[in-house]
Amino acid sequence: MQSANLRRTFLYYIFFAAIAISPRASALGDRDLLQQASGQLVGAFQYMWHLQNSECGYLVKGSYGLQAGLDLVEKHLEPAERIYIREYFASIEWQLEDQQTYFIVMSSINAPEFNHLTKNQRCNQAHVLAKQLLLQSRQQWEHAVRHFSH
Secondary structure, three states: OHHHHHHHHHHHHHHHHHHHHOOOOOOOOHHHHHHHHHHHHHHHHHHHHHHHOOOOHHHOOOOOOHHHHHHHHHOOOOHHHHHHHHHHHOOHHHHHHHHHHHHHHHHHHHOHHHOOOOHHHHHHHHHHHHHHHHHHHHHHHHHHHHHHOO
């Protein structure tokens, strides 16, 4: 029973994190889908960065964060799209969403329903969640790059 509750809680966090970190596409179209997938991947990098800079950071290997994500996706964007995505990630809207992302990461580690777990167990669960979010975002982005990038 408790395992089902934990699974449900993590599914909630995955869903909420995906909503919180995804920029809004301005119109429907192939390039917009690439922009959206790029924004989601950058957001997932930022999610991993928050985890990396938490008490669970010892589990996160690699270089993450806003700049690392931008460096990865920008080479597949047109110059105008690069400006758009940089403006978005410099906006107040992004800062608010990044604060929500930080809250989600911290909640995935310190939520009251996880008090019965050790720190290592809580960190492992938070790390699995972050890796799932990153994997899903990366797969969507790679699909968009294959189909919509020039």
